Amino acid sequence: MKRRLLHYLACQADGCFPMDLYVFEGKDEVITGTLFCPKCSRWYPIREKLPEILPDDLRRKDVELSFLRKWRNLLPKKVLIAGQPFNLRKTPLSKFSLKKSSK
Numbered sequence: 371m372k373r374r375l376l377h378y379l380a381c382q383a384d385g386c387f388p389m390d391l392y393v394f395e396g397k398d399e400v401i402t403g404t405l406f407c408p409k410c411s412r413w414y415p416i417r418e419k420l421p422e423i424l425p426d427d428l429r430r431k432d433v434e435l436s437f438l439r440k441w442r443n444l445l446p447k448k449v450l451i452a453g454q455p456f457n458l459r460k461t462p463l464s465k466f467s468l469k470k471s472s473k
């Protein structure tokens with residue numbers, strides 16, 4: 371996704387734009403990243419350059435959670451533990467600390 375596209379993408383739930391952009395891979399062209407709606411806290415993955423702005427009922431929880439887990443080190447807490455419709459809040463905190471300390 372080209373960064374300038376950000377200004378044309380609105381949250382599907384409330385039409386809020388522009389959304390916050392977090393880039394994990396890519397520069398001018400975002401390969402992997404996340405869009406975050408500051409209004410309703412919904413987040414949307416950008417995978418293989420494609421922003422996936424889907425309604426909640428079309429999103430697969432297992433896929434979305436593994437996306438969050440994969441990029442947890444690059445995502446802000448507001449997405450990880452308060453993001454909608456899925457977040458990692460139910461993951462026991464010990465799991466976070468174990469991963470970090472068991473290098």
Ligand SMILES: [Zn+2]
Nearest residue numbers: 381384407410
């Ligand atoms: Zn929203």
